[in-house]
Amino acid sequence: MMKVRQEAIEDKNKRLFAFERELDQISLSLLNMFDDRRLKLFSIPPHKRIFLFFLTRALKTHQAIKILCREGFGQDAAVLLRSLLENLISFRYVLHHSEEADALAARFVAYKWVIFHRHLWEQEREEREKGDREYRLFVQRKELILKNFEEFKTKYHINSGRGLLTWSGRTVKDMAGIVSKDLLKEYESMFRTCSKFTHPSIISDKEYMVIDDEEIVFSVSPSLIGVEIILSKNISYTFDVLSIFAGLFQLKCDVVLNAFERKFKAYQASLSTSTSGTGAGETAASINRESIIVFEKN
Numbered sequence: 327m328m329k330v331r332q333e334a335i336e337d338k339n340k341r342l343f344a345f346e347r348e349l350d351q352i353s354l355s356l357l358n359m360f361d362d363r364r365l366k367l368f369s370i371p372p373h374k375r376i377f378l379f380f381l382t383r384a385l386k387t388h389q390a391i392k393i394l395c396r397e398g399f400g401q402d403a404a405v406l407l408r409s410l411l412e413n414l415i416s417f418r419y420v421l422h423h424s425e426e427a428d429a430l431a432a433r434f435v436a437y438k439w440v441i442f443h444r445h446l447w448e449q450e451r452e453e454r455e456k457g458d459r460e461y462r463l464f465v466q467r468k469e470l471i472l473k474n475f476e477e478f479k480t481k482y483h484i485n486s487g488r489g490l491l492t493w494s495g496r497t498v499k500d501m502a503g504i505v506s507k508d509l510l511k512e513y514e515s516m517f518r519t520c521s522k523f524t525h526p527s528i529i530s531d532k533e534y535m536v537i538d539d540e541e542i543v544f545s546v547s548p549s550l551i552g553v554e555i556i557l558s559k560n561i562s563y564t565f566d567v568l569s570i571f572a573g574l575f576q577l578k579c580d581v582v583l584n585a586f587e588r589k590f591k592a593y594q595a596s597l598s599t600s601t602s603g604t605g606a607g608e609t610a611a612s613i614n615r616e617s618i619i620v621f622e623k624n
Contacts, residue, residue: 335398335553342557345590346392349561352582353385353568359577373420373427374574376434380417381571384410388564391556398548400556407556408520410563412498415513419494419501437493439474446471516559539614545622558594
């Protein structure tokens with residue numbers, strides 16, 4: 327693991343960055359087609375309105391992941407990739423239940439009261455310290471939150487805390503499994519990959535250091551670690567979101583989407599499934615207790 331320049335990252339992943347640019351053009355084309363419709367928000371059904379939120383969030387997350395990977399911070403982009411996939415799973419779960427899609431969209435929106443309720447008690451401590459007027463306003467809001475929280479539980483027959491963990495009452499893994507076996511397999515694979523970077527643990531230690539007989543080098547520098555697989559998955563998940571967008575709003579882009587999908591799947595088949603394919607954890611199997619600790623810096 328050695329410090330690398332942005333040019334080296336671009337060169338090593340030039341095909342993926344070319345796919346990224348092509349996908350950006352497809353995205354822009356679809357957004358322009360949508361804008362040309364001049365649709366009014368409440369002229370479309372609730373599940374399509376909610377999808378526009380998912381789409382906006384996905385496209386912004388996609389760009390953030392791309393920037394981090396281009397700068398050599400693939401490990402940190404894994405956090406955002408997991409978010410992108412979990413949002414994709416949520417909406418595919420909504421679409422999977424086509425007859426209930428609008429009702430599920432309403433549940434997704436109503437879940438905000440569960441989130442507000444979750445933070446209510448710590449908020450109350452803070453508001454008490456601000457003065458009587460602010461606290462009286464908070465009490466009014468608290469009553470509204472409690473009322474809507476109880477209505478959410480009653481409406482969706484929730485009798486335990488587990489049913490409040492996600493908007494649907496199911497885990498993300500369960501939602502993926504209901505949609506398809508392939509989506510569940512994808513979630514399990516990427517959950518393992520991303521979790522070692524998103525959770526505080528030591529299992530990814532060798533992704534951040536180089537060990538030899540004389541030194542233990544902790545690296546805070548950009549590297550190639552994770553860039554290839556994270557970029558690839560970023561393109562894949564965003565393409566799925568754009569395909570849903572085109573289908574939901576009948577945007578005529580099938581030829582372009584199908585051509586991109588064929589090319590990208592052919593390329594994906596040649597990629598390694600490991601996130602750490604360049605020099606991470608491939609040095610000494612054990613640590614020399616006399617090794618000197620140093621940092622490789624930007």
